[in-house]
Amino acid sequence: MSREITINPVTRIEGHGKITIYLADDGSVADAKFHVTQLRGFEKFAEGRPFHEMPSLMARICGICPVSHLIASAKACDALLGVRIPPTAAALRRVMNLAQIAQSHALSFFYLSAPDLLLGMDSDPSQRNLFGMLAANPQLARDGVTLRQTGQQIIEILGGKRIHPGWLVPGGVSEPLSAEKRDRILAMLPNAIAITQQAIHWFKSILPRFSEEISVFANFPTLHMGLVDRRGNLETYDGYLRIVDADGNVVEDRMTPEDYLDLIEEAVEPHSFLKSPYYKPRGYTDGMLRVGPLSRLLVADQISTPLANAELQAFRQIPERQSSFYYHLARLIEMLYAWEEIQRVLKTSDILSEHVRAYAEPNAFEGVGISEAPRGTLMHHYKIDKNGLITYVNLVIATGHNNLAMNAGVKQVAQRFVHGDRLSEGMLNRVEAVIRTFDPCLSCSTHAIGQMPLHIQLVAPNGEVLDEIAR
Amino acid sequence: MRLVIGIGNTLRGDDGIGVRVAQRLAAQHSAPDLEVIACHQLTPELIAPISQAEQVIFVDASATQPAGSVQAQPLHLQSAPPLSAHHVTPAALLMAADLLYGAQPRSALISVGAQDFSFGERLSPPVAEALPRAVALVLSLLEPQREVT
Numbered sequence: 001m002s003r004e005i006t007i008n009p010v011t012r013i014e015g016h017g018k019i020t021i022y023l024a025d026d027g028s029v030a031d032a033k034f035h036v037t038q039l040r041g042f043e044k045f046a047e048g049r050p051f052h053e054m055p056s057l058m059a060r061i062c063g064i065c066p067v068s069h070l071i072a073s074a075k076a077c078d079a080l081l082g083v084r085i086p087p088t089a090a091a092l093r094r095v096m097n098l099a100q101i102a103q104s105h106a107l108s109f110f111y112l113s114a115p116d117l118l119l120g121m122d123s124d125p126s127q128r129n130l131f132g133m134l135a136a137n138p139q140l141a142r143d144g145v146t147l148r149q150t151g152q153q154i155i156e157i158l159g160g161k162r163i164h165p166g167w168l169v170p171g172g173v174s175e176p177l178s179a180e181k182r183d184r185i186l187a188m189l190p191n192a193i194a195i196t197q198q199a200i201h202w203f204k205s206i207l208p209r210f211s212e213e214i215s216v217f218a219n220f221p222t223l224h225m226g227l228v229d230r231r232g233n234l235e236t237y238d239g240y241l242r243i244v245d246a247d248g249n250v251v252e253d254r255m256t257p258e259d260y261l262d263l264i265e266e267a268v269e270p271h272s273f274l275k276s277p278y279y280k281p282r283g284y285t286d287g288m289l290r291v292g293p294l295s296r297l298l299v300a301d302q303i304s305t306p307l308a309n310a311e312l313q314a315f316r317q318i319p320e321r322q323s324s325f326y327y328h329l330a331r332l333i334e335m336l337y338a339w340e341e342i343q344r345v346l347k348t349s350d351i352l353s354e355h356v357r358a359y360a361e362p363n364a365f366e367g368v369g370i371s372e373a374p375r376g377t378l379m380h381h382y383k384i385d386k387n388g389l390i391t392y393v394n395l396v397i398a399t400g401h402n403n404l405a406m407n408a409g410v411k412q413v414a415q416r417f418v419h420g421d422r423l424s425e426g427m428l429n430r431v432e433a434v435i436r437t438f439d440p441c442l443s444c445s446t447h448a449i450g451q452m453p454l455h456i457q458l459v460a461p462n463g464e465v466l467d468e469i470a471r
Numbered sequence: 472m473r474l475v476i477g478i479g480n481t482l483r484g485d486d487g488i489g490v491r492v493a494q495r496l497a498a499q500h501s502a503p504d505l506e507v508i509a510c511h512q513l514t515p516e517l518i519a520p521i522s523q524a525e526q527v528i529f530v531d532a533s534a535t536q537p538a539g540s541v542q543a544q545p546l547h548l549q550s551a552p553p554l555s556a557h558h559v560t561p562a563a564l565l566m567a568a569d570l571l572y573g574a575q576p577r578s579a580l581i582s583v584g585a586q587d588f589s590f591g592e593r594l595s596p597p598v599a600e601a602l603p604r605a606v607a608l609v610l611s612l613l614e615p616q617r618e619v620t
Contacts, residue, residue: 111515130515130567131563131566131567134567134570134571135570138570138571141567141571142571142572144515145515145516145518145519145571146519148515148516149516149519152516
């Protein structure tokens with residue numbers, strides 16, 4: 001008789017989710033699904049609002065990545081205005097986006113995933129949390145605190161406040177940077193760079209312990225999407241969309257935000273509120289995409305900053321770099337890039353220019369803004385009427401792009417680690433951990449209320465729920 | 472450095488009282504060695520400023536105290552629940568600051584009884600009336616050598 005396992009809620013992710021594992025008659029895993037059980041509705045209730053409210057409205061989608069939504073939204077509004085924003089404004093937005101990516105990666109790596117990495121997938125769940133990690137490796141914990149705080153402080157210094165800064169506006173930013181603020185940020189960066197390098201070194205040293213996880217943590221060929229600059233460098237704020245296949249062949253290149261509808265189609269699955277975008281020309285589900293830190297490193301030819309580029313070139317030598325387990329390493333490499341790039345940008349000569357905003361009335365009825373959020377490519381698409389009121393909003397979110405791959409990854413891990421009726425904590429933790437490699441943020445992807453737990457269910461072919469774990 | 476951390480969501484009525492106290496302290500009682508942080512919820516990176524403080528006072532709304540009552544209580548580190556990235560208590564932060572940095576600032580939690588957590592930016596009358604008393608209590612605790620027992 002076949003059966004079903006449910007993990008509900010999935011822990012240490014951002015949002016509410018649930019995993020169902022379907023067992024076949026012989027007790028092997030037939031299928032597994034990752035369900036997102038929360039619904040929000042931002043796309044709908046933005047309709048009728050004046051377009052210039054969109055950045056601050058959209059920032060409220062999430063307390064984790066408000067900055068990412070601000071950036072994509074402000075860019076979509078720039079497109080509605082039909083303006084090219086002042087270069088200093090673009091540079092300052094770039095710095096804020098990088099600080100956002102770095103602080104989010106620090107949260108994901110040091111707070112959410114490090115307990116598994118440090119204490120092991122089978123360790124006592126009552127210890128497998130931040131406190132357990134503090135006790136086992138206080139230096140790593142201190143480094144996590146420092147890196148997250150560095151990113152948060154940069155956002156706060158630039159935006160005036162940390163969680164929902166209102167500094168980004170259509171046409172640029174609302175205030176120029178002062179020399180004093182620039183110097184405060186620059187002073188933090190050498191330490192952040194050194195600590196990030198230590199974390200990379202530590203992560204590489206523990207990799208041999210996770211060879212089994214590497215082999216099955218969503219380790220399969222998919223397309224990868226991300227932004228690159230004109231020269232093919234890793235890019236997070238602006239640039240062109242590029243899609244590569246599992247062998248690194250470029251499938252799409254130099255695509256602009258306006259082209260996104262030619263590239264991406266969104267499927268809706270009955271088991272989840274999270275949409276499943278895919279690469280349109282290859283169809284559903286052959287067009288399965290991944291986005292985020294791993295994908296960005298796989299689409300970029302190189303990184304423009306030296307230390308991160310050296311790490312990228314080393315990463316490219318890893319045979320199993322398609323495994324989603326390497327999202328963790330990619331996060332650390334991107335953090336290193338973020339600190340280096342912030343340093344470079346802040347040292348440019350016109351960074352203190354007072355010309356940081358372009359003013360205009362709307363010049364287009366439709367605008368698309370694309371930027372890289374910590375979890376991957378983020379797309380905001382707005383339409384307005386002649387009075388500048390929003391008539392249509394479509395948000396294609398990083399976690400959505402990864403949905404098909406996360407589902408396939410959950411299935412791959414369940415098939416390797418879950419057998420019949422013997423449910424162990426370590427098995428189920430691995431099923432959750434593969435989800436955590438993607439660092440899904442369900443709050444924005446479904447448009448969720450509240451905090452973030454997940455839930456696993458084991459289901460028989462007759463639909464009977466045989467076991468259930470909720471944390 | 473003395474640190475005051477006001478916790479709450481000002482869009483949910485009385486829940487914002489901790490943030491209101493922090494805002495009033497920052498506006499009217501600034502001092503060179505006083506740092507005031509207002510936040511929606513506690514997060515692990517607060518361990519860093521806590522570890523540098525000689526005294527930390529948390530201010531939060533209480534759903535169990537009578538509306539408008541203001542209490543100061545000591546924080547017991549032994550009873551700290553596990554630290555997660557999403558639900559962090561004052562005691563857990565203090566324990567982490569001790570474990571990671573060997574910091575043991577004097578500490579207290581000031582809680583204000585709240586009754587209305589519905590959507591809205593206004594405090595209910597008893598909580599609005601408690602605001603100056605809560606500020607005064609923070610200020611009195613910030614006096615050197617006052618201990619909460």
